[in-house]
Amino acid sequence: MGVRRDLKQARRRTDLADRAEVVITRDERGAVREARVPALAPEPTTGSTADLPFTNAAEAPGAVVLRRRENGAWRPVTAAHFAGEVTAVAKGLIAAGLEPGGRVAVMSRTRYEWTLLDFAIWAAGGVAVPVYATSSAEQVEWIVRDSGARLVLAETPEHAAVVAAATSGHPEPPGILLIDGGAVAELTALGRDIADEEVTGRRAALTPRSIATICYTSGTTGVPKGCVLTHANLHAEAANTVELLHPVFTEVTGRAASTLLFLPLAHILGRTIQIACLTARIELGHFPSIRPEELRPALKEFRPTFLVGVPYLFEKIHGTGRATAERIGRGASFDRAHRIAVRFGERHLDRFLGRGRGPGPGLYAARALYDLLVYRRVRKELGGRTRYAISGGSPLDRDLNLFFYAAGILVYEGYGLTETTAAATIVPPLGPRPGTVGRPVPGTAIRIADDGEVLVRGGIVFGAYWNDPAATDAALTGDWFATGDLGALDGDGYLTITGRKKDILVTSGGKNVSPAVLEDRLRSRPPVGQCVVVGDRRPYVAALITLDREDLAHWLYVRGMPEDTPIAELVDDPRLRADVQQVVDYANRAFSRAESVRDFALVEGEFTEENGLLTPSLKIRRHAVTAAYARHIEELYGDGSRTDEQRATPEG
Numbered sequence: 001m002g003v004r005r006d007l008k009q010a011r012r013r014t015d016l017a018d019r020a021e022v023v024i025t026r027d028e029r030g031a032v033r034e035a036r037v038p039a040l041a042p043e044p045t046t047g048s049t050a051d052l053p054f055t056n057a058a059e060a061p062g063a064v065v066l067r068r069r070e071n072g073a074w075r076p077v078t079a080a081h082f083a084g085e086v087t088a089v090a091k092g093l094i095a096a097g098l099e100p101g102g103r104v105a106v107m108s109r110t111r112y113e114w115t116l117l118d119f120a121i122w123a124a125g126g127v128a129v130p131v132y133a134t135s136s137a138e139q140v141e142w143i144v145r146d147s148g149a150r151l152v153l154a155e156t157p158e159h160a161a162v163v164a165a166a167t168s169g170h171p172e173p174p175g176i177l178l179i180d181g182g183a184v185a186e187l188t189a190l191g192r193d194i195a196d197e198e199v200t201g202r203r204a205a206l207t208p209r210s211i212a213t214i215c216y217t218s219g220t221t222g223v224p225k226g227c228v229l230t231h232a233n234l235h236a237e238a239a240n241t242v243e244l245l246h247p248v249f250t251e252v253t254g255r256a257a258s259t260l261l262f263l264p265l266a267h268i269l270g271r272t273i274q275i276a277c278l279t280a281r282i283e284l285g286h287f288p289s290i291r292p293e294e295l296r297p298a299l300k301e302f303r304p305t306f307l308v309g310v311p312y313l314f315e316k317i318h319g320t321g322r323a324t325a326e327r328i329g330r331g332a333s334f335d336r337a338h339r340i341a342v343r344f345g346e347r348h349l350d351r352f353l354g355r356g357r358g359p360g361p362g363l364y365a366a367r368a369l370y371d372l373l374v375y376r377r378v379r380k381e382l383g384g385r386t387r388y389a390i391s392g393g394s395p396l397d398r399d400l401n402l403f404f405y406a407a408g409i410l411v412y413e414g415y416g417l418t419e420t421t422a423a424a425t426i427v428p429p430l431g432p433r434p435g436t437v438g439r440p441v442p443g444t445a446i447r448i449a450d451d452g453e454v455l456v457r458g459g460i461v462f463g464a465y466w467n468d469p470a471a472t473d474a475a476l477t478g479d480w481f482a483t484g485d486l487g488a489l490d491g492d493g494y495l496t497i498t499g500r501k502k503d504i505l506v507t508s509g510g511k512n513v514s515p516a517v518l519e520d521r522l523r524s525r526p527p528v529g530q531c532v533v534v535g536d537r538r539p540y541v542a543a544l545i546t547l548d549r550e551d552l553a554h555w556l557y558v559r560g561m562p563e564d565t566p567i568a569e570l571v572d573d574p575r576l577r578a579d580v581q582q583v584v585d586y587a588n589r590a591f592s593r594a595e596s597v598r599d600f601a602l603v604e605g606e607f608t609e610e611n612g613l614l615t616p617s618l619k620i621r622r623h624a625v626t627a628a629y630a631r632h633i634e635e636l637y638g639d640g641s642r643t644d645e646q647r648a649t650p651e652g
Contacts, residue, residue: 022493035493039443041239050122057083089120092187108155132616208232218615226466236459345402397524527551
């Protein structure tokens with residue numbers, strides 16, 4: 001197995017294995033309260049992120065740093081060419097009136113132009129303000145007004161219309177340039193009379209402490225807050241993760257790293273990935289959608305060596321594999337392949353980490369058989385060359401992580417927030433630990449407060465919320481940022497996230513329940529789409545569950561039912577409820593009886609950005625969901641459809 005060989009080979013390289021030693025602090029009872037990893041990249045004293053394209057052009061002008069899709073093919077973009085384009089667009093922004101420190105908003109899906117505009121804004125001395133392409137008019141209005149952006153670069157006419165309508169009441173509405181309407185060419189033409197030295201001077205005036213971007217939080221509980229991130233913040237995140245991961249990835253694979261970026265560039269994780277790739281001259285491509293049915297063909301064309309995604313992607317790849325197997329009558333074989341993968345992954349990791357003997361000959365043989373039947377098809381779905389993946393945004397189900405491990409793809413989990421410039425922790429490349437979100441990113445410390453809250457300190461931590469000193473004071477205590485998440489550190493400095501402080505449910509029996517982990521486990525199995533666990537001040541825990549459209553279509557197909565069968569006719573179907581109950585039972589196995597889901601309601605519709613139930617970063621707006629489905633919640637607790645005895649038994 002490729003991953004097994006890679007791990008053995010990398011383990012022999014002690015210079016790589018010892019790159020990120022963790023320092024542990026325990027309290028008087030012996031519990032781990034703090035983990036710290038020294039920085040691998042020195043803190044800069046001069047310069048900024050804006051210098052990256054020009055450093056690359058000077059040091060390796062012919063190096064391919066990006067690939068741009070044009071006319072059905074991926075065209076290479078050299079370091080020299082990219083730096084030239086950045087200069088031309090930066091000159092146009094200066095000619096358009098951008099002053100040093102001025103804000104420019106970008107509302108676009110992930111594409112080459114986003115990266116070009118980002119670096120051009122910085123090269124012109126400006127501050128980039130990302131706006132999700134799916135943002136509502138109200139969100140756009142707030143972000144543009146609060147940030148003071150005087151120019152908005154919108155991708156499509158529809159985006160431009162949203163911006164125009166949202167800002168029509170502003171005393172000075174911003175200018176709008178259309179990316180699909182030739183904004184890059186327009187800015188290039190506008191800046192022809194600006195000397196290159198003007199851009200050089202603007203860049204030279206920037207320092208690591210200069211503001212680079214104002215990234216607005218997803219606003220799950222209120223108005224989005226603008227996180228002020230400096231060039232030093234961006235450097236601390238990108239440079240340290242490159243130093244940690246890139247040497248190992250290239251050492252064990254023997255090929256140049258490349259990735260296809262499909263996360264929204266309005267999200268800080270996508271932004272830091274593009275910076276990290278340019279820092280290490282990793283070939284970077286862009287794709288505008290995270291939907292698996294659209295993304296899979298692009299992965300097969302681009303053939304990346306590693307990916308950065310969210311659990312949804314890995315869940316859908318796994319779910320599609322199972323659905324395909326079931327359609328050809330091999331569903332049971334896929335299920336066995338999954339069980340073999342989990343067992344193999346557990347035992348192989350135990351041996352690698354010195355905790356056990358490892359898989360026996362029979363398990364190796366079973367793994368080899370299912371590699372021919374199942375696992376190689378999974379690798380093909382991700383392009384065929386992918387050996388590593390980084391997953392963030394929410395916890396990845398441990399069994400799913402082990403499945404991909406046995407299939408030859410190491411998935412490293414990370415954890416972070418906009419306020420921590422993306423990842424605050426990541427699983428180190430030579431220390432996989434499924435079920436955790438890893439150790440502190442080099443240069444970062446993680447502390448567990450007395451109430452279990454996760455605190456973060458280091459160069460990645462933001463300095464303030466834009467125009468909101470009260471929120472800043474509430475979030476920052478000295479150098480420590482209070483994340484609002486609950487977690488625990490183990491003896492090796494690995495962090496496990498156990499929930500969100502503000503989301504904790506307290507049942508009428510006094511049991512504290514963290515819904516997030518339950519929800520993550522529920523979402524990891526078909527046919528569940530989205531879900532919200534409820535039970536605050538109620539006698540037991542229950543769940544609102546939507547059905548994934550693709551999973552439901554497959555469920556109908558294998559039962560010979562019309563694909564257009566209304567969900568309203570299915571929510572009480574005993575066969576469907578039995579299948580969902582199996583998922584609930586799986587989720588419940590990780591919890592005590594008092595914390596388990598005792599009842600559930602299958603609800604019509606979906607949780608989406610469009611109906612206000614999901615944020616642009618795919619986080620649930622919990623209060624909005626419970627308000628929208630208030631009737632279903634009341635029925636769960638008051639309709640008498642299940643007896644108290646049934647509800648008292650999670651498996652009932």
